[in-house]
Amino acid sequence: MDLVRLNLEKRDAVGKEACGRLRRSGYIPAVLYGPDYREAVSVQVKAEDFLPNIRGTHWNTLKFDAVLPDGSSEMCIIRDMNRNYVSDDVLHVDFYQLVKGHKVSVKVPIEIVGKETCAGVKAGGLLEQRILDIEINVLPREIPENVVLNVESMNVGDSITLADLDLPESAEMDKDPSEIVVEVVHGKAASSEEVSEEEEEAAEEMA
Known part of the structure; x- marks a missing residue:
């Protein structure tokens, strides 16, 4: 299965109101965490870049080649995705780092x-x-x-x-x-x- 290229930008917005404004501007709040991270990193992804990749697919097994704010890249999957129960809009995404040799x-x-x-x-x-x-x-x-x-x-x-x-x-x-x-x-x-x-x-x- 091919890797999906995705840009993860630095996110400063935290809290309900700030994240609401972020979504209205076309971004989805997200975090990236995994074995090599002491704590989750707050990031954001453009909705127009992310959403087409999960439509009509089983997003649980999608693998991403994520470009991080510092220019480095990380292979990851979607660990969790929160949606609005009424509109089904994606509200937040948890990306999980994949490490070679680690199941x-x-x-x-x-x-x-x-x-x-x-x-x-x-x-x-x-x-x-x-x-x-x-x-x-x-x-x-x-x-x-x-x-x-x-x-x-x-x-x-x-x-x-x-x-x-x-x-x-x-x-x-x-x-x-x-x-x-x-x-x-x-x-x-x-x-x-x-x-x-x-x-x-x-x-x-x-x-």
């Missing part, structure tokens, strides 16, 4: 492909995705944009667990690997028919 925790989306041609769905089954994303500890250079699962060959009764995910070599997760990510279950119609058949057989045995 970082990221939430990676799980993307399902092959839904329309899934064998089990064609046979009347229902495809159910139980887990939408997975949090992993991984080296910065191996942060994946997403985890792709192809369900085309799944039949009714089949399932894919966390252990089946194709994760980067350095990735570690805290969840139980036997947890089901996606499965193909019997459709309602099929289930009803099975129940009816079982009831009919039971009635015949009692007769």
